[in-house]
Amino acid sequence: MGVTAACSTCHNGTTATGKSPTHLTTLNSCEDCHTTAAWSPARFDHRGVTAGCSMCHNGTTAMGKSPTHLTGSNTCEDCHTTAAWSPARFDHMGVTAGCSMCHNGTTATGKSPTHLTTSNTCEDCHTTAAWSPARFDHTGVTASCATCHNGSTATGTPNGHFISSIDCGECHHTSVWTPATFQHSSPDYPSGHRQVAGCTACHVANTEASAWITPAFKPDCAGCHAADFKPGPHKKVDAPQRLYTVGELRDCTGACHVYTDATLTQIKQRRSGEHDAARGGF
């Protein structure tokens, strides 16, 4: 109360308590850092101070870097403001590469232990704006997709995904996962088959095996469409009338003849390509 003289006129270790031998070395006046309320905590008015932090923040004059502080020769002001030590920040202006020079877990934040395993450079997947979201430039990538897209190095197949050992690239592009497309190579696939509800319309178990409702007619249309067959319109003999069986017309895209009589020698009418898997509707 009402102290007007400089603190050090009394606080010189003789008139009143002075700096201990272990006190930080400073020529500043006591009042720069202390109030009369208590010696601790000390504070410092940084008004106007924007640089040269390490002149004081060297662990002697004022708090310096802790032993676990990241190492590096950047100046404190590159990463800190006088408001508080945390959070630290860094002006990346003009920095586009060489991230790992600093981002090695020592000089600046590095990859966490759970980070995806990769030897690519940080800038392949990250920008300086934020670590998340990461992105990846696939140009020139020749490795199979699955070497990275295994759920650990990069996004893998989500739960409930189509079960297949075929590489992701057979069904996906690198730009976006959906929609997926697939070109069948199995001769059992009814080629050109109209797009139906989705893969599971045939691949009911969401695996590579397709469901054959009538396996006896595999790989023909009737293997799946026997129930769609209506005998009525499928006349085989004119008189006395005889109709085709589904087994005889198991390939709906094939040809069929209508004969005049039971000897099946005289063709009355030829029909071919009646049903087209690509056209839709029987």
Ligand code: HEC
């Ligand atoms: C006229 C002499 C005088 C001046 C000037 C003076 N003090 Fe003190 N101060 C004392 C004495 C005497 C004590 C009690 C004995 C001691 O702690 O050495 C004391 C005690 C203190 C204490 C300890 C308080 C406690 O409760 O533990 C602090 C802190 C302190 N002074 C800070 C200051 C600061 C900061 C200034 C300058 C703004 C200042 N003093 C100026 C004489 C002075």
Ligand code: HEC
């Ligand atoms: C540049 C800032 C600064 C200046 C100037 C300063 N001190 Fe300190 N002082 C500190 C810091 C930092 C501490 C440790 C505070 C803590 O532990 O919270 C401290 C602690 C103290 C303590 C208690 C523990 C010790 O080390 O003795 C005393 C007494 C003290 N100062 C006296 C003084 C006196 C007297 C002056 C002026 C002659 C002075 N200080 C000038 C920063 C300063």
Ligand code: HEC
């Ligand atoms: C003239 C000496 C001096 C300079 C220069 C200086 N400081 Fe300080 N600073 C201190 C003292 C003394 C304290 C209080 C004691 C301590 O924390 O060591 C302090 C405290 C701080 C604190 C803690 C603040 C809090 O409230 O916890 C931060 C952060 C800080 N300084 C940052 C900086 C930065 C950044 C710079 C450079 C732009 C800087 N200082 C320059 C002396 C200085």
Ligand code: HEC
């Ligand atoms: C390359 C950036 C960088 C530089 C340069 C830097 N720091 Fe830091 N500092 C950090 C980071 C990052 C943290 C952790 C901050 C957080 O937890 O938010 C930190 C934390 C601190 C802390 C609090 C905890 C600790 O580890 O001690 C202090 C004190 C500190 N720095 C002092 C300094 C001083 C003094 C300098 C200059 C001599 C300096 N720093 C230079 C990035 C830096």
Ligand code: HEC
């Ligand atoms: C000269 C050292 C240095 C270089 C080079 C550098 N950084 Fe940093 N970066 C830092 C420091 C220091 C911080 C702040 C402390 C920390 O987060 O580790 C930081 C912070 C970041 C952050 C966190 C930003 C936030 O606000 O959360 C991201 C993201 C980042 N850097 C990305 C990058 C990328 C990407 C590159 C390369 C293109 C890069 N950095 C190059 C030193 C550097």
Ligand code: HEC
């Ligand atoms: C092959 C791409 C790739 C490369 C290369 C890469 N990262 Fe990442 N990183 C990611 C992905 C993906 C995430 C998760 C992002 C998300 O959650 O959006 C991530 C997250 C992070 C995070 C935040 C969470 C965590 O796991 O730590 C940090 C920090 C990070 N990366 C640092 C780095 C650094 C430093 C490097 C270079 C040494 C680097 N990364 C290289 C893809 C990559």
Ligand code: HEC
């Ligand atoms: C060298 C590793 C690597 C290879 C090989 C790779 N990728 Fe990626 N891919 C990544 C990383 C890293 C990301 C970004 C992080 C993530 O999404 O997991 C990514 C992202 C993607 C994305 C999401 C794009 C977005 O912006 O949402 C798709 C889609 C993708 N990759 C498809 C593929 C396909 C298809 C292949 C094979 C032709 C492939 N990738 C090969 C590493 C790789």
Ligand code: HEC
């Ligand atoms: C045989 C084809 C096929 C293969 C091979 C394949 N996928 Fe898919 N994937 C699909 C289909 C179909 C979907 C459903 C997408 C849709 O709705 O268009 C899908 C969906 C996804 C989705 C979810 C997209 C979303 O947001 O819903 C991801 C992620 C994905 N696949 C990743 C992968 C990865 C990683 C691989 C390789 C390890 C892979 N896929 C291999 C066919 C395939």
Ligand code: HEC
């Ligand atoms: C009209 C029915 C049908 C639809 C729809 C269908 N498939 Fe198939 N698919 C088959 C048949 C039939 C086979 C041959 C295997 C069998 O007999 O089980 C097959 C085989 C496959 C195979 C094995 C490799 C190959 O090339 O033959 C994969 C992988 C496959 N299908 C993925 C898909 C995906 C992914 C979709 C959706 C985008 C899809 N299928 C849609 C009928 C279908």
Ligand code: HEC
């Ligand atoms: C592996 C099973 C399978 C085979 C083989 C198959 N289909 Fe299909 N087909 C389907 C499924 C499943 C649908 C969708 C049924 C639904 O939507 O109810 C379908 C739908 C159709 C449709 C569309 C029906 C409509 O109402 O739009 C036509 C036309 C068709 N198939 C013709 C054929 C022809 C012709 C063949 C032989 C070349 C054939 N399909 C072979 C499974 C099969």
